[in-house]
Amino acid sequence: MLQDHTFRQTTKDSRYWSCSRRTITRCQARIRFNDAKEISFLNLSHNHPPPKYKPSQDGKLVRLIMKFLDFLYEFIELATAKKPLLMVQGETFRMTTNDKRYWSCSKRNMTKCQARVRFNEAEVVVFYNLDHNHPPSKFYKTANGTYIKYS
Structure with a gap:
């Protein structure tokens, strides 16, 4: 840090x-x-604000998960993927284009799911549809913070 x-x-x-x-x-x-x-x-020319952290009980710093309205979201990395995913209420979204503002359900191609999330330039959620037509995938979070999909 x-x-x-x-x-x-x-x-x-x-x-x-x-x-x-x-x-x-x-x-x-x-x-x-x-x-x-x-x-x-x-x-050190960052184009975003620093992440927010709080100390855990054992003294280590833990990143706070961002909250918007009535749901929490987190950007996660899969051990097997090059690009990050957006996780909202246990469901994952992938970047729709190379533009980090547009995210669609990561199962969209297989299930025609219409769930999506849109951010503005300040990384604030400006639109969301969290209605999925399928059950969520299951993930295991490793010790280094990456995720492994197991279902």
Whole structure:
């Protein structure tokens, strides 16, 4: 965490790190370390506000899940997928286009489900239809925070 923003390792090479919201927001913030583990490049130009955290009982920081109206949502990463999913009430949505504002049910192609969520540029929900025509998939959250779909 640097200036309240979180970063994740970009490649297997531990010298390259990018904003943890890069996939969702196309954020260009980056950190590069040299072999002595000193910062050799730093770009802190984030295009989004920092995530909100609270301390857990064991002292670790836990990211707060965002709340809008009457539902909670969270951007999740699957261990087997390149792009993140949006999880709302246990149901998942995928980006409809490369535009991070438009999300449709991740089972839309198989079930013709019409559930969708739309954000504005400030990542505020401006439209949603949460009526799914199928049961939700089941996910297991791993220790590192990624999800594995098992049904």
